[in-house]
Amino acid sequence: MNGEIISIGTELLLGQIINTNTRYLSEKLAGLGINVYYHTSVGDNKKRIMDALTIARSRAQLIILTGGLGPTDDDLTKETLAEFLNLSLEINPEELAKLKEFFARRNSEMTENNIKQAAFVPGATILVNDRGTAPGMALQHEGCAYLILPGPPVEMEHMFSQYAVPWLRENVIPPGTKGLFSHVLKFVGIGESKLEWMLKDLFVRQTEPTLALLAKSGEVHLRLTARARDKEEFLQIIFPLVREIRERVGEYLFATDEVSLVDSIAEELKAQNLTVSTAESCTGGMLSQVLTSVPGSSLYFLGSITAYSNDIKTKILGVPEEVIAAHGAVSQETASFMANRIRELTGSMLGIGITGIAGPGGGSSDKPVGLVYIALAASDLHWSSGYHFTGDRDTIRQRATITALNLIRKYLGVSKR
Amino acid sequence: MNGEIISIGTELLLGQIINTNTRYLSEKLAGLGINVYYHTSVGDNKKRIMDALTIARSRAQLIILTGGLGPTDDDLTKETLAEFLNLSLEINPEELAKLKEFFARRNSEMTENNIKQAAFVPGATILVNDRGTAPGMALQHEGCAYLILPGPPVEMEHMFSQYAVPWLRENVIPPGTKGLFSHVLKFVGIGESKLEWMLKDLFVRQTEPTLALLAKSGEVHLRLTARARDKEEFLQIIFPLVREIRERVGEYLFATDEVSLVDSIAEELKAQNLTVSTAESCTGGMLSQVLTSVPGSSLYFLGSITAYSNDIKTKILGVPEEVIAAHGAVSQETASFMANRIRELTGSMLGIGITGIAGPGGGSSDKPVGLVYIALAASDLHWSSGYHFTGDRDTIRQRATITALNLIRKYLGVSKR
Structure with a gap:
């Protein structure tokens, strides 16, 4: 019809x-x-x-x-x-x-x-x-x-x-009509082309279910589509393929269908009874805003400091002035101090520090626009590293936020083992 | 054609x-x-x-x-x-x-x-x-x-x-062809129906330019449309109508066309050489994130504390425990202290405090979901009041953010006089 x-x-x-x-x-x-x-x-x-x-x-x-x-x-x-x-x-x-x-x-x-x-x-x-x-x-x-x-x-x-x-x-619709159903697998921390390469043969041999890749602001979505009488039959049809994909690239898979990255993190933070707080510079509170967008976020989110000026970084957040003087406000060291200090200040189990240059101004040859340092501090672990994101101001801020969320997701996997 | x-x-x-x-x-x-x-x-x-x-x-x-x-x-x-x-x-x-x-x-x-x-x-x-x-x-x-x-x-x-x-x-296009142009006037702090009522006769007598109202998440947009050979001729055609509208409801008009509320505030903050900082609870950093979404925001934005737990409100932000005990974390008093304290802590000229219940949980009969207190503190002025926003969690947070932005806009008008 x-x-x-x-x-x-x-x-x-x-x-x-x-x-x-x-x-x-x-x-x-x-x-x-x-x-x-x-x-x-x-x-x-x-x-x-x-x-x-x-x-x-x-x-x-x-x-x-x-x-x-x-x-x-x-x-x-x-x-x-x-x-x-x-x-x-x-x-x-x-x-x-x-x-x-x-x-x-x-x-x-x-x-x-x-x-x-x-x-x-x-x-x-x-x-x-x-x-x-x-x-x-x-x-x-x-x-x-x-x-x-x-x-x-x-x-x-x-x-x-x-x-x-x-x-x-x-x-209107004849009984038993098969509908077209879709199931979306959401990945983060892996690029579109690498994911395609790792699943290449599945793409080649596809008839039904069919596969389609879609890059979406820092995430990559893989859509599986097939015809079925109902959702249940559809899930049976795609089950072998989903299992195969999980075996190959499951470490990058964070959610399916309507679940967002922050939803999946929120659920896991609550399940593991963990709390988090953030210290942000270039993201200006975007990570804090995303982490609190989930109902019931007060169960795992304690607070955040947006330390936009260096003065706030030292006076309120307590990053030593010497660190900023020696390495700059945008540096791995400053990000690390930010993550540690917000953790100490709020008493949260996890602390995130983000500092970078969102642009369009403020870049230099050794510290270009898009350079962002992100650190995660926990009692048992400290991660920090630098990233170079491309795109406009809003894209750079969004990518930094998603990368920080992905760091939390990775830590939650580590902490579970 | x-x-x-x-x-x-x-x-x-x-x-x-x-x-x-x-x-x-x-x-x-x-x-x-x-x-x-x-x-x-x-x-x-x-x-x-x-x-x-x-x-x-x-x-x-x-x-x-x-x-x-x-x-x-x-x-x-x-x-x-x-x-x-x-x-x-x-x-x-x-x-x-x-x-x-x-x-x-x-x-x-x-x-x-x-x-x-x-x-x-x-x-x-x-x-x-x-x-x-x-x-x-x-x-x-x-x-x-x-x-x-x-x-x-x-x-x-x-x-x-x-x-x-x-x-x-x-x-393809014959020289001198008239195009259809639009000019959008953006209002905040006034409802769609009140705006329509105040401009009723203009709507009735409209032929060209034509008027159309559009409500948009806390803002109301009025679109003026007319045919003209070019943008310049168009602006001449709509000028008398724009003047009439400005005379009647100019106090609610914050921007035109592609300029957003935060753009117009950012420009004015820079022009008046003012700085701002925010202390947020239910908005979770949304106001901070919006204020820093504008390139060059470090010229007027110093920092922000998202004080999600009461502990952070007292320990980091320094709201007296007695105030929270006596009036509750969601109260006009707490919002006022938040605005004053962030101003003191960061040394900014303006401080904004927001506390409320974004829901869906956490409401009670005397403090229902959607109740939000917003305060603005400056050296010469202190405003604070309660609002009851409707909608889901995200809508309530957005309306609180827009209302806070509008408070800043109002202050900038006052401070200019």
């Missing part, structure tokens, strides 16, 4: 917003076993929406329209679809009552044009909008299924997963 | 990546005065790319294709366009030499399939790729112009702005 997505809204054509709805819907449709061969975006214009529908109808058995369901004059989606199908729209009394109640609860006036949000093609299934005022609609007509969904992603995604998917499963 | 954008790549149809190229190109084409009525995405499939070209050709005089220019077998864009136009591809010796040199410089082997990146339609203009290996192409054929651009946004955007726009201006 072929599906097509038509996004409606002049703001898309003017480049005022990014279309995230097609990405979301495409991924979900793949999982449902519906092939998507085309996306179309079109403005709030009846004739052009009609043209897009005509073309899509010639190629697909499921057409999903998003956007243009609001109360204003430029919202034309339902009207245009009705005209395309030679059907009429009728006010649904229950939906109208719901709308009136919605406005009454907010003590705001319901204007005339809001009424059209309660209009539907007779016989169509109304899709509830729990996140906004415009309901959606699902119907079948002359061998083609149509889904009408709102444009705002928060409304659209909820309506699709809660109401449209069950409707599709019941009415 | 009508333009259409065709994005090519199966990963788009599987929902594996978000299509940011169409947003970028649409905005630029609007500025060039080219109407875009349709976007299409299609997979790496010759027949379907041909179909998309046929449809686009019937509606547009400029067709932009992005993606599918790489060396691998599924990269079909140039071949398919050549077939569509009944033209052939020929290897360009100069481009082939460049490619060979590129691989030689990296000491990596140039495989056979890389050669096709040097193939072009004879007579076409080659668009240089300064960010990758696949050059683009521009040509005119039977009354229609074609631009072939690479898929990776960093390559595509550079090639478009540097090489495609000059080609379009010289060959």
Whole structure:
């Protein structure tokens, strides 16, 4: 079965917003076993929406329209679809009552044009909008299924997963249809090309599951994709391949699917009952901010000092002035002192020190932009080393943060043994 | 003149990546005065790319294709366009030499399939790729112009702005064509509905320039759009309206267009020769990280302490234990002490203290999730107050950060008088 997505809204054509709805819907449709061969975006214009529908109808058995369901004059989606199908729209009394109640609860006036949000093609299934005022609609007509969904992603995604998917499963998708599923393995501390080289034969012999590599700001993601009836069957299909990959490059693997590097570290810090604190210079608190982005982070994170000026490095953090004078603020020695000192000051079991040059200014021939020293201090271990990251200021700060997170991840593996 | 954008790549149809190229190109084409009525995405499939070209050709005089220019077998864009136009591809010796040199410089082997990146339609203009290996192409054929651009946004955007726009201006766009320009006014500290209410009559009487409101994580943006021959004429057209808006709600206006709240603060801190430091609890270093995201931030930012545990609040930051015992770690008093103490410790002119409950855990009936106290301390002034932010953990932390930035912005206005 072929599906097509038509996004409606002049703001898309003017480049005022990014279309995230097609990405979301495409991924979900793949999982449902519906092939998507085309996306179309079109403005709030009846004739052009009609043209897009005509073309899509010639190629697909499921057409999903998003956007243009609001109360204003430029919202034309339902009207245009009705005209395309030679059907009429009728006010649904229950939906109208719901709308009136919605406005009454907010003590705001319901204007005339809001009424059209309660209009539907007779016989169509109304899709509830729990996140906004415009309901959606699902119907079948002359061998083609149509889904009408709102444009705002928060409304659209909820309506699709809660109401449209069950409707599709019941009415449109043949039972036993195989969907396309993906499983992502996330690596850190290894480059894209090295990972590809170490898994070369797996890439060559791939048919299903297929493999795809994706470099992502300091991490490398490996996506395994296969067709299966459901998630469980999919996991069985990919199991031998995942085991093989783990055996070869498991030491760089930190998480799968939606789990992020910091999530996996947070879980392990809590499991091992460890605490951490950070002393940062060029990252300016980015590591601290990432470590505290996880709910419950107060269980393992004690605190952080962003020592941006040398004065703060010596006075508050207590890095000896002689060390900075002899080696410079950006040096392995300073990073080491920062890691040790924050550990002592906060009483944490782990201390991280980061100092470097994020740029674009401040670089020199012996200490260029992108040079960053990172140190990890623990009671039983002290690591420190220098890195040379490339990219703009934000990229350098992000890479330093990910490298520091990876140091923590490595320590957690060591401490477990 | 009508333009259409065709994005090519199966990963788009599987929902594996978000299509940011169409947003970028649409905005630029609007500025060039080219109407875009349709976007299409299609997979790496010759027949379907041909179909998309046929449809686009019937509606547009400029067709932009992005993606599918790489060396691998599924990269079909140039071949398919050549077939569509009944033209052939020929290897360009100069481009082939460049490619060979590129691989030689990296000491990596140039495989056979890389050669096709040097193939072009004879007579076409080659668009240089300064960010990758696949050059683009521009040509005119039977009354229609074609631009072939690479898929990776960093390559595509550079090639478009540097090489495609000059080609379009010289060959395709009639001189004097009016483009659609936008100017964004950014507000903070005022809600979307209040701003709309205060500018209500301007919205009603709008024809050109048109006005559009957009709420964006703690900020509200107002977009003014009008047609003009160039940016200068555009600024003249919108000037009276901008003046009127500034008179009414100027106190909430912090920046325009691409300038962010932190950019505008950074500039003003530097201009007034002021320094700032932060003491953060629930934001976990987010404010520090944002304040140091601007190049040259060491001129105004001294340092920060993330005092996540109460122990750190008392021992390192020096908030009296009695204050925390009497009022709690999340209290106006603690925030005030944090702001004062970080100012004293670092010797900065401004100190910011933030303490609150970002959730999802840790809330209680009298101190619910989302309660945040923020204080600003200066030699001549002390502000502190409580806020109740809604949303998830990340949203609460972001709103607290933006509110703190807005406090700094307000202080900078006061200190200037």
